[in-house]
Amino acid sequence: MNNNTHISPQQSNRKGFRWLLLSIAVVSVVISGLNTDDNQPEPYPLVYPANFGGRITIPADNPTTREGVALGRMLFYEKKLSADNTLSCGSCHEQKLAFTDGKAFSVGVDKSLTARNSMALVNLLWVRNFFWDGRSPGLEEQAVFPMTNPHEMGQSMEASVRKLQQVPVYGTMFKKAFGTANIDADKIRKALAQFERTLISADSPYDRYLAGTYQPTAQELRGMNLFMEPPAPEKGIRGANCGHCHGGPKTFKELFHNNGLDATPKDSGREAVSNQAEDKGRFRVPTLRNIALTDPYMHDGRFKTLAEVLEHYNEHIQESPTLSSFLRGTSNEKGGKTLLLNQTEKADIIAFLQMLTDKTFINNPAFSDPNKSLKQ
Amino acid sequence: MKKNKNIALLVVTLLISIPFMSLAQQAASISISGEVLTPLTLTKADLANYKSASHKSKDKDGKEHEYKGVALVEVLEKAGVTLGGKLRGENLAKVVLVQAADGYEVVYSLPELDPEFSNNTVLLVAEKDGAPLAAGEGPFRLVAPQDKKQARWIREVRSIKVVFVK
Numbered sequence: 001m002n003n004n005t006h007i008s009p010q011q012s013n014r015k016g017f018r019w020l021l022l023s024i025a026v027v028s029v030v031i032s033g034l035n036t037d038d039n040q041p042e043p044y045p046l047v048y049p050a051n052f053g054g055r056i057t058i059p060a061d062n063p064t065t066r067e068g069v070a071l072g073r074m075l076f077y078e079k080k081l082s083a084d085n086t087l088s089c090g091s092c093h094e095q096k097l098a099f100t101d102g103k104a105f106s107v108g109v110d111k112s113l114t115a116r117n118s119m120a121l122v123n124l125l126w127v128r129n130f131f132w133d134g135r136s137p138g139l140e141e142q143a144v145f146p147m148t149n150p151h152e153m154g155q156s157m158e159a160s161v162r163k164l165q166q167v168p169v170y171g172t173m174f175k176k177a178f179g180t181a182n183i184d185a186d187k188i189r190k191a192l193a194q195f196e197r198t199l200i201s202a203d204s205p206y207d208r209y210l211a212g213t214y215q216p217t218a219q220e221l222r223g224m225n226l227f228m229e230p231p232a233p234e235k236g237i238r239g240a241n242c243g244h245c246h247g248g249p250k251t252f253k254e255l256f257h258n259n260g261l262d263a264t265p266k267d268s269g270r271e272a273v274s275n276q277a278e279d280k281g282r283f284r285v286p287t288l289r290n291i292a293l294t295d296p297y298m299h300d301g302r303f304k305t306l307a308e309v310l311e312h313y314n315e316h317i318q319e320s321p322t323l324s325s326f327l328r329g330t331s332n333e334k335g336g337k338t339l340l341l342n343q344t345e346k347a348d349i350i351a352f353l354q355m356l357t358d359k360t361f362i363n364n365p366a367f368s369d370p371n372k373s374l375k376q
Numbered sequence: 377m378k379k380n381k382n383i384a385l386l387v388v389t390l391l392i393s394i395p396f397m398s399l400a401q402q403a404a405s406i407s408i409s410g411e412v413l414t415p416l417t418l419t420k421a422d423l424a425n426y427k428s429a430s431h432k433s434k435d436k437d438g439k440e441h442e443y444k445g446v447a448l449v450e451v452l453e454k455a456g457v458t459l460g461g462k463l464r465g466e467n468l469a470k471v472v473l474v475q476a477a478d479g480y481e482v483v484y485s486l487p488e489l490d491p492e493f494s495n496n497t498v499l500l501v502a503e504k505d506g507a508p509l510a511a512g513e514g515p516f517r518l519v520a521p522q523d524k525k526q527a528r529w530i531r532e533v534r535s536i537k538v539v540f541v542k
Contacts, residue, residue: 129479255479276404278477278511278532324478325512325531 041065041177044194046125049202051210051249056125062140062190064197067176070370072195074173075188077369080163082153083109089146089153089192092118095367098290098358099199104301109154115267117301120294122201122287122361128254132283132299135273139193144185157185164188201289201361209355210249216355223352226345231332238332240313240339240349245285245326251356252287257324259283260317261298269299280322290361292354306353310346314339404515410537411470413456420502420515426450429499431521443519445501448472448536449489457538459490469541474518477532484520484528486538496522500533 044064046056058064075081077090092106092114093099099121105113116132124130124139136142146152147160164170164183171181178187206224208214216224228247229239245255256270258281265281273279283299297303303312315338317327332340341349361367408416426446435441453459458467463486471483487493499519502509509517509531516533523529 134479253479257478274477276477278404282478321511323512328512 039176039179041067041179044069044198046197046200048125048200049207049211049249052123052126052202053250057128057138058125058197059138059140062193064194065177067173068178068191068194069198071170071173071177072191072193073367073370074170075192076195077371078164080167081147081155081160081188083155083159087153089143090369092146092152093121095364096293096362098122098201098293098362100294102295104296106152108149108151110150112151114151116299117296119284120287120290121196121199122289123250123252124196124199126250126252126254129284133270133273134256134284139196140189143189143192143196157188160188161185199361199367201358203360204289204358205355206251206352207249207358217351219348219351220355222345223348223350224355226341226349227352231330231339233332233334233336238341238345240341240345241326241330242288242313242349245324246288250287251289253285255285256282257285257326258320258322259285259313260319260323260327261300261302261312263318263320265320267299278322281320282322288353289356290358292357293362306350307346310341310349314341314346406516406533407535408451408455408537409535410473410539411457412452412538414454416451416455418451420508423500423502426454429497431497431499431501431519433519433521436526441504442506443499443501443517444503444506445499445516445519448484448498448500448518449491451500451536452486452489452538455538457486459486460492463487463490463493466540470538471541473537473539474530474533475535475537476530477534480530482518482528482530496520 042065044066046064062068075089076093077088079085079088079091081088087109092101094101101118104117105115106118107113119132128137130136130139130142131145136145144157148154148156161183170183174183174187174191175181177191205214205216205220209216226238226240226242228243229237230241230244231237231239245253245257247253256279258265258269262281268280270279270282271277291297292306295304295306297306297309303309313327317323317338319328329337331338403419405417405419408418423446427450428444429447430442430444432440432442449459452472458470468487470486472486472489473481473483475481484498488496489498491497499521501517501519502515504510504513509515513531517531518529518533520526520528
């Protein structure tokens with residue numbers, strides 16, 4: 001505990017012995033604290049920078065615990081949760097790709113494609129409505145959908161429970177996490193949600209810049225300013241106004257907008273959830289954290305590169321009745337209809353977007369497949 | 377006999393129309409909920425039941441516009457929110473959480489809406505320059521003339537919820 005306390009060479013051996021005794025006492029207290037008689041799971045500390053804000057969601061009936069997270073991590077990488085034992089959550093949410101799969105659409109157990117692009121799993125503690133259309137109000141509820149959807153993992157929760165019951169280690173892990181070895185659907189989704197809550201990314205160069213420990217390059221700084229600023233040609237201010245919807249220390253805001261991909265959206269997006277015509281073609285404004293790793297982009301993965309995404313916002317916004325008013329008539333030229341950024345400015349913005357890549361996050365051993373790390 | 381036939385026809389028609397009813401788009405409305413005595417769902421037509429209020433102001437485009445609607449406090453009073461004489465004690469720890477269609481949220485405190493506390497009036501508007509608010513701005517918007525910045529002039533209002541700050 002007090003390993004860093006300095007003891008000068010002048011101090012007597014007797015003093016050192018007293019320290020030793022005290023250290024043993026402290027360690028014993030810690031150990032006895034871990035081995036509580038009632039076998040209560042230990043709270044999992046969710047650590048994040050203060051500028052992320054505390055508007056996080058943890059249901060009262062599913063506190064985050066070390067044992068629950070360990071179980072959730074096992075389940076996240078458990079292929080037995082799919083109908084043909086070939087897919088786990090981790091198949092379409094790979095850590096090295098910031099928990100996406102690099103595909104426009106993912107292939108399910110029935111070999112069909114998902115309807116939308118696999119979303120990055122990051123900083124989910126701050127998300128209040130899940131999926132591209134925000135239809136799910138919590139991680140516990142969300143987790144059931146990909147597991148049971150015939151075009152994804154395609155297995156009923158009942159079948160998953162039966163399969164896990166055949167694996168002895170799960171009995172032990174469920175008992176540690178929830179106090180009972182009785183495996184059920186509710187505990188599966190709770191454990192998955194607990195693990196997902198720990199997927200916190202807060203160590204990108206941009207985070208370090210905000211913390212005052214990283215000095216961005218001149219290009220990154222230019223890109224950051226363009227990203228944050230709304231253009232005001234009458235004042236000579238150039239900008240891309242990305243931060244309006246993607247701003248803040250998390251580069252995530254809980255918003256749903258039609259970003260002008262199509263004049264007539266093929267996928268009605270949030271309209272199918274809200275039943276309101278004003279929501280046609282509206283989708284989640286996704287987090288930009290690790291955005292350089294999560295191609296292809298948009299709900300249908302239509303853009304392969306960040307350059308294509310910038311071209312879209314700069315030159316190809318499609319007008320429609322539900323187009324976001326923030327994307328209409330925003331321009332760097334007086335009377336301009338589109339952003340009209342030049343090539344250098346687009347490159348600067350991409351340099352800033354690359355500042356959002358958090359290598360600590362994608363290499364964090366706590367988030368990796370536990371079976372793979374055991375083998376290594 | 378004929379009557380029974382008619383009833384049967386009516387029942388069949390109703391049954392057939394059930395799936396279509398569930399597909400029908402809801403009329404644009406806002407909900408007033410939370411710490412209220414009577415939750416409300418308001419459509420534009422319902423605003424006619426309140427005293428009309430308007431405000432002229434320059435928008436971001438630099439042009440003057442006339443916004444027309446009702447005082448937000450009147451709608452809250454109708455829902456039975458603790459205002460006026462009841463706005464004391466723990467009720468002062470309530471806020472009005474306003475949410476837009478795109479998820480954007482702002483809050484007002486009850487005292488800044490209550491005429492017994494403040495001379496300012498926050499308006500719930502549905503018209504601009506004599507026409508319904510355009511898509512992307514309406515059908516409902518709040519106008520807070522006392523705010524120097526218009527960030528709380530929230531567009532596309534979908535819900536108004538009175539909540540305790542826990």
